[in-house]
Amino acid sequence: MSREYIARDPRTGRPINVGSSRRRSKKREVREGPWMAIPPQAVIPLATGQLESYKVGWKEKDHFMTRLDGIKGLSNLAGAMAHEGHRILLDCLMDNDPKIRVAGLFALPSVAETRPDELFDHLSVLLDDKDASVRKAASECLKIVAPTFPSATDSTLAFELRHNVKQRRDAAFVGLGDLCQTWPEVACDHIDELLQEGSLDLRRKAAGLLRRVLSKGGAAAWDLVGWALEDEDVETRRQAAKCLVPLAHKEQRIATILAERAILDADSQVMVSAIKCIEVLDTDHGRAKDLVLVGCTHKSVSVRLACVKILPRLMGDEVLRNHCNALLRDEKDERVRKELQEMAFDAQIEGTEEQKNAFLAPAPKVPKIDVEIAESQGKTVGLEDLPPPDEDKNKPRHG
Numbered sequence: 001m002s003r004e005y006i007a008r009d010p011r012t013g014r015p016i017n018v019g020s021s022r023r024r025s026k027k028r029e030v031r032e033g034p035w036m037a038i039p040p041q042a043v044i045p046l047a048t049g050q051l052e053s054y055k056v057g058w059k060e061k062d063h064f065m066t067r068l069d070g071i072k073g074l075s076n077l078a079g080a081m082a083h084e085g086h087r088i089l090l091d092c093l094m095d096n097d098p099k100i101r102v103a104g105l106f107a108l109p110s111v112a113e114t115r116p117d118e119l120f121d122h123l124s125v126l127l128d129d130k131d132a133s134v135r136k137a138a139s140e141c142l143k144i145v146a147p148t149f150p151s152a153t154d155s156t157l158a159f160e161l162r163h164n165v166k167q168r169r170d171a172a173f174v175g176l177g178d179l180c181q182t183w184p185e186v187a188c189d190h191i192d193e194l195l196q197e198g199s200l201d202l203r204r205k206a207a208g209l210l211r212r213v214l215s216k217g218g219a220a221a222w223d224l225v226g227w228a229l230e231d232e233d234v235e236t237r238r239q240a241a242k243c244l245v246p247l248a249h250k251e252q253r254i255a256t257i258l259a260e261r262a263i264l265d266a267d268s269q270v271m272v273s274a275i276k277c278i279e280v281l282d283t284d285h286g287r288a289k290d291l292v293l294v295g296c297t298h299k300s301v302s303v304r305l306a307c308v309k310i311l312p313r314l315m316g317d318e319v320l321r322n323h324c325n326a327l328l329r330d331e332k333d334e335r336v337r338k339e340l341q342e343m344a345f346d347a348q349i350e351g352t353e354e355q356k357n358a359f360l361a362p363a364p365k366v367p368k369i370d371v372e373i374a375e376s377q378g379k380t381v382g383l384e385d386l387p388p389p390d391e392d393k394n395k396p397r398h399g
Contacts, residue, residue: 038076040078047070105126106137143171157172157175161202259281263275275307293307308340320344325340
């Protein structure tokens with residue numbers, strides 16, 4: 001049933017285009033336990049308390065199941081029993097016993113795949129339950145269901161992402177991280193709003209998720225990377241800059257535009273990420289080439305080193321050697337100097353005899369057809385073969 005779920009934009013109510021069903025049908029992690037061995041006919045009596053216990057075999061051991069296990073077992077029901085299990089689960093989520101509510105939250109993700117009615121309303125209420133164990137279980141439940149039911153949990157997830165309790169906030173971000181894979185367009189909406197928050201922590205965490213939506217998020221994800229690169233917080237910009245190289249492998253035109261912007265950043269780490277991106281791109285023409293050449297004299301050693309390593313892709317051998325020799329006059333860092341010296345070295349002129357001889361090209365091979373034509377005219381091509389030593393001895397001597 002989860003595959004038939006239609007995600008809708010919470011603002012317009014229209015279905016969200018998420019492409020192939022392959023993304024929508026991400027398998028939910030199955031939590032195993034002895035309750036899985038309870039026969040369907042025993043689950044409801046256990047969950048309602050009509051049975052006090054039920055003996056099952058699980059992994060070669062006997063276990064005595066209680067009401068709490070029966071409630072967890074509601075997730076295994078199908079058909080008409082699943083509808084009855086849904087009704088029982090609603091009662092469990094409103095039970096006075098916190099342990100019953102926790103067990104109900106455990107079963108909620110699986111039951112929701114068959115019949116989600118009202119379940120997510122109860123989930124949003126239990127996130128603020130008076131009992132701490134119930135609140136924790138509700139956060140865990142939201143983390144699991146958010147990637148599968150994005151519309152039903154949209155406002156709840158948005159609230160939890162901004163909650164002042166770290167445990168609840170962290171659980172929500174885990175759910176958002178999984179949502180990046182299943183429904184990237186919905187995740188992009190959440191990340192977009194988070195990048196506009198005043199909280200540094202929220203913007204940094206949102207920027208850290210950009211790589212997850214990069215491959216499937218399309219133009220919306222590319223825009224988010226561009227906006228994050230303009231953030232006033234350097235850590236947010238660094239996280240966004242890490243997306244440039246993966247983007248260069250997927251969309252070179254967009255990556256070039258963003259890299260040219262990032263290479264002018266005041267932070268050296270952002271600049272290095274931009275340079276690594278340019279190294280992947282076609283640097284034969286355009287402003288990127290000029291920016292790399294300027295970066296070879298940047299005050300940051302890491303930036304200079306990264307730019308110098310790209311130089312062989314930008315210019316021919318002779319121009320490269322001249323440029324490296326010019327840079328060596330002012331370069332002080334040993335790592336950069338070593339790179340420049342290796343590029344400036346001309347083995348054909350400055351190398352050993354063996355290195356110089358390696359540049360001596362052998363005579364081109366005569367085509368076979370030309371050899372045959374020459375021989376047909378009584379001419380010899382190349383060096384004549386010497387006769388075998390034995391033949392020389394057997395020949396008669398004259399004079």
